[in-house]
Amino acid sequence: MFTQEMREELEEQNIKLSAIQFYVSKKIVLQRIETTTTVSNDSAVVDQTRETVIEQIIIKKKAPGICVNTFAKELEIKFEERDSCSLKFVQTEYGDKIIYRIGAQKWVNDVGSVPYDGKEFHIRPKSFFWQPESNKATLKIKRKYYNKFKISRRKVKGLKVQNAK
Numbered sequence: 001m002f003t004q005e006m007r008e009e010l011e012e013q014n015i016k017l018s019a020i021q022f023y024v025s026k027k028i029v030l031q032r033i034e035t036t037t038t039v040s041n042d043s044a045v046v047d048q049t050r051e052t053v054i055e056q057i058i059i060k061k062k063a064p065g066i067c068v069n070t071f072a073k074e075l076e077i078k079f080e081e082r083d084s085c086s087l088k089f090v091q092t093e094y095g096d097k098i099i100y101r102i103g104a105q106k107w108v109n110d111v112g113s114v115p116y117d118g119k120e121f122h123i124r125p126k127s128f129f130w131q132p133e134s135n136k137a138t139l140k141i142k143r144k145y146y147n148k149f150k151i152s153r154r155k156v157k158g159l160k161v162q163n164a165k
Contacts, residue, residue, distance in 0.1 A: 001025065002139040004091060004098035017067040022077055026137040028059040028087070028102065030114060030121035057116065059087075062140075075100055077139065085117050089139050100139040110135055 002022065010017065032055045040047045059079050068086055069076035078086040090103035102123060104112025110125040112135055123134040 001099045002141050017070055017075065020067065020141055022065045022067060023062050023140045024059060024065065024137050025140050026133060027061045028123065028134045028137050030057040030116055030123060032119055032121045074103060082117060087114065102135065102137045
């Protein structure tokens, strides 16, 4: 998981977060439901039609993203090229660490409202209809660890006692 401590280490080394490849920890499903009702009068009969359109945007687990904006306690990450298609990840306590979890403008019963592509979408917890726990997605980065050792070695011949007279 990408932590606040990692962010501070990178910033101390003057490494811009826009140069780091981010990944998402879980599949994120953004969903938007739009219902319209039309009423018409034909042949003295009232016809009422209700149409429901479900729009989903799926960001797969481990999808690569880039940081396009940084704030004190959040990062804005893009997973596609389109304008206004970014998600905010906010600082969240996780044990003794501070991680970056998907953020929303408003949360009601673990359902978050998220602006995306100029529309309002929702992210939800795991349930019968929702397989991923989109509301718990966090940021990750790939890290390589190296242990470097430096050995200094010299040979000593030793000392002999000189003949004293």
